[in-house]
Amino acid sequence: MILPIVAYGDPVLKKVGVDINKEYPKLDILLENMFETMYNASGVGLAAPQIGLAIRLFIVDATPFADDEDLTEAEQKLLEGFKRVFINAKITKEEGDEWVFNEGCLSIPDVREDVFRKSTITMEYLDENFEPHTEVFDGLVARVIQHEYDHIEGVLFTDKLSSLKKRLIKGKLGNISKGKIDVDYRMRFPDQKKKR
Template sequence: MILPVVAYGDPVLRKVAKEIDANYPDLDKLIANMKQTMYNASGVGIAAPQIGKSIRLFVIDATPFAEDEDLTQQERDQLKDFNKVFINPKVIKEEGDEWAFSEGCLSIPDIREDVFRQENVTFEYQDEKFETHQQTLTGIAARVFQHEYDHLEGVLFTDKLSSLKKRILKKKLEKISQGKINTEYRMRFPNLKKK
C-alpha cells in the first residue's frame, strides 16, 4: 500500500526515533509499504518518520545510481546491489574528507541543495530477521545511508545548510508545510489550512 509522505514541518520529523524489536506489529507489511511508497515517489530511500512512525527503520534502494558514469567502478559495484532494510542502525564512525553533493528529500519536495558529508561511514544494523551486521560504505552509498540515518535522529538535510541558505529557503519550506506545492505522490501536510 502506498502511504502518504509526511511533509516538512511535521513534529514526527524532529523526534529521535525509538528502537524496535522482532515483536513490532506487522513489520513485514510496513517494510513492503515503505518500499512501495519510496518507489512510487521515485526515491532512493525512505525512513519510518517520513511515513509518520517514529521508529528506527529505513529502506534504501540506491541501485539506480549504479548506472552513473561519473562514479568510480568501485562506487558503481557498491551501489548495484544496494537495496536493503536497516533496523536499529548505529553509526560507529564517520571519516574521510567532507564533500558536497546535491541532496533532496521526499518530505521536502522541489528543494535540492549541496550538503557536505564525510565520505565513509561504518555502522551496525539489524536486518528483517533481526540479525546484526556491521558494514562500511563510501561515497554515494554512504551519503544515502547518512541522509536516512539523520531522519532517525530528527535531522533534515536543510539543517546542514548555511544560515544564509536557510533564510533563503524559509518561505519555500513554509509553503511545503502548508501544502502549497504539487507533487507526483501523496503527502500529509502539517499546516494545511482546511477550506
C-alpha cells in the same frame, strides 16, 4: 500499499526514533509498504519518520545512482544491487574527507541543496530478520545511508545548511508545510488537513 509521505514541518520529522524489536506488529507489511511508497515517489531511501512513525527504521535502494557515468565500474556495480533494510542503526564512526553532494528529500519536495558529509561511515544495524551487522560504507552509499540515518535522529538535510541558505529557502519550506506545492506522490501536510 502506497503511504502518504509526511511533509516538512510535521513534528514527527524532528523526533529521535525509538528502537524496535522482533515483536513490532506487522513489520513485514510495513517494509513492503515502505518500499512501494519509496519507489512510487522515485526515491532511493525512506525512513519511518517520513511516513509518520518515530521508530529507528529506514530502507535504501541505491540502484538509480548506478546509471551515473562519472562513477567507476566498481562503484556502479555496488550501487546496482544495494538494497537494504536498517533497523536500530547506529553510526559508530565517521571518517575521511567531507565532500559535497546536492541532496533532496521526499519530505521536502523541490528543494535541493549542497550538503557536506564525511566520506566513510561504520554502522551497526539489524536487518529485516533482526540479524546484526557491522559494516563500513563509503561514497554515494554512505551518503544515502547518512541522509536516512539523520531522519531517525530527528535531523533534516536543511538543518545542515548555513543560516543564509536557510533564510533563502524559508518561504519554500513554509509553502511545503502548507501543501502549496505540486507533487506527483501522496503527501501529508502539517498545516493542511486534507491528504493529496
